[in-house]
Amino acid sequence: MRSIYKTLTRRLSLAISVLVISVLIIADVAVDGWIENQFNKSMLEKVGMLETLVKEDAEGVEFDFAGEFxxxxxxxxxxxxFQLWRNSEIFEKSDTLSLVSENSLLFVDLPLDTFHLEDYTLPDGRTGRIAYIRFIPQIDSDKRADFYQQQGDTPRNTMTLAYAASTEELYYALWLIDGSFILALILVPLIIRxxxxxxxxxxxxxxxxxxxxISRLNFGSENLSLSLDRSVEELQPIVNSINRFIIENLRLYEQQKRLTSDIAHELKTPVTELTTLSEIAMRFPGDESLEASFKPEVLSIAHRMKSIITGILTIHGYSGKQLDCSTVVNVQALLTRIIRQQNTNRIVLIAEEGVAFEIxxxxxxxxxxFTNLLANALQHSKPETTVKCRIEKHSHNALLVHFSNIPSDDYSEKDLNQFFEPLWQKDAARTSTENFGLGLTIVSVLIKAIGGNISVRLDGNVIYFSVQLPIGE
Incomplete structure (x- = not known):
């Protein structure tokens, strides 16, 4: 099973660690290179300084060096x-060379005005670096005329200077920096993790x-609303959606409780009647007058129970399903045929002429x-009043069919909200033997199964059922 916690921890740790380690490695290489360049630069500056101490005049070459400085x-x-060569002959060398057995530096023949740097083992055995430069000594400006007068066109002698210094402190610093970076490379991922x-x-x-x-939610609890102790922007939409889901499920839960109670109530009456008839028949066996009414009564009760069960099965059979919608139906012709089957002149069909109401x-x-809606309108309208059925185009892709009548009972908005609930009846005592409160529920389920919608409203003393149907292809 995938874990958000483990995925976030692993990916964030890896991404940040790779980024930081890359920066550390780049910084380490850059710092090492900068320190070594500074060391080489300091050697070059020291060579340049020693080079300026070598001067030449008419009397010869002089190295103006003062050891106390x-x-x-x-x-x-x-x-x-350091060591100086004139041409290839030793001219001068530092006093520190006289303190070791190997008292001379290695001579390297270089082109004129060339600087050369290489790693070198110092005469005292330490690791170091040596810098070479070959140059022509400078001449003081006030002695330059006398020098060239005496020298003439004779080529000048060149000087080679070698300067060697230990690199142990350099390498120690580099190793210290590298060690620090290595330690950082070990600690940083752990700290990041x-x-x-x-x-x-x-x-x-x-x-x-x-x-x-959520795990503690229970429909038996008094407060089913879900909330966080501290509001979180990303989770608040989820909390709102769950609360809506809870409200909807609570409504369905209450609906199922009511439906179960209603089913039990509807079936209790015919079962009680059957029980009573059976007891009477057993008490008065052979009574011909009882026999004449007993069998038709039992059959009527059985038909009533069958109607209730059939209606409930129809509702559950089509709830949440989509029916195949591939038949071209002329709605006006269909309603005309259904109205004719009702065998009454109380229904009036209103439709614009010349319009093909096909879906x-x-x-x-x-x-x-449509049959249930018309039967419901006839059953629950005042006697001798007209039931109107009107067809109209709602848009280029929808058709509206309105059924209206003047109801025989008074309905409230609360009643209208329960019209499509299974087994709901205005008659709370359920004294009707023909109506069971399933007709409008079946209508709602079937209309939704074909992608339509049904609504009910009151306008004065007239009730309207409006069916919106998709025209389809």
């Missing part, structure tokens, strides 16, 4: 080394709360619904 080339504490889990848990708490409250629907459903 550069103790790194004098003492034994973290010593650095912990943070994401707690955040997701906190964010899903309202959902867990909602789930707990693609289910003939059985339409005929059953």
């Amino acid at each position: 550069m103790p790194e080339f004098e003492g034994t504490g973290d010593p650095e080394y 912990f943070t994401v889990k707690n955040t997701v848990t906190y964010a899903l708490n309202p959902l867990n709360e909602l789930n707990t409250k 693609t629907s289910n003939l059985f459903a339409l005929e059953s619904a």
Whole structure:
């Protein structure tokens, strides 16, 4: 089973960890490169400084070096080394070279004005880096004329300078930075995982709360409304939908309770009658007058019970289903035929002439619904009043059929809301032996099964049943 909590935790942890680790790796590479470039830059600057100390005049080449200002080339504490060659002959070297057995740096022949840098093992055995540069010594501007007068066209001698320094501190710093980044790479995913889990848990708490409250819902409870202790924007539509669902299910639950009670009530009367007739027949066996009425009465009671059961089965058989609507039906012709079958002159059909009221629907459903509506209107209208049936086009894809009559009873809006409920009757005592409160329910179920809709309203003393039917293809 898929888990929202596990999916969110895993994906968020992975996405954030990959992003942070990528940034850390890029930062590590960038910092390492920047530190090493700074070290190389400092060596280049030191070489440049030493190069400026080499001067040449008419008397020769002079290296103007003062060890007291550069103790790194004098003492034994973290010593650095330099060496000068004139052409390829040693010209000068640092005092630190005299403190080790290998007292000379490696000479490298370079093109003029070329800078060269490479890793190098220092004379004291430490790992280091050495920088080379080949150059022509500078001449003071005030001595330049005398120098060139004496030198003439003779080519000048070149100088090669080598400067070596330890890289142990550099590598220590790089390793320290890399170690810090490695530690961060280990800790960051764990911290992200912990943070994401707690955040997701906190964010899903309202959902867990909602789930707990839903599991405790019971139709026997006084308060069936669902609410959160703290309103959550994303969950509020769900809460509202569940509350609507609860209200609808509570309505259906109450409807089923009433229907069960009504069915029991409807069946109780004929069963009681059968019981009474049976007891009378057993008490007075052979009574010819009793025999004459007993059998027809039992048959009438059986027919009544059969009608109730058939009606209930019809309602349940078509509820929530869609019937096949592939028959072209002329609604005006169908109503004309049904009115003729009613064998009464109280029904008036009103339809615009020259209009073909044809729809693609289910003939059985339409005929059953219209027959029940007309029979209901005749049964419950005042004697000698007219029942009107009017057909009209509602739109290019819908047809309206109105049934209207003046009812014999007074109805309220509450009564109208219960017209289509199974076994509902205005007569609370249920004294009718012909009507069982199933006709309009069957009409509603059949109309919905063909994609239509039925409504009822009161206009003064006239009641209207309006059936909206889709025209279809």
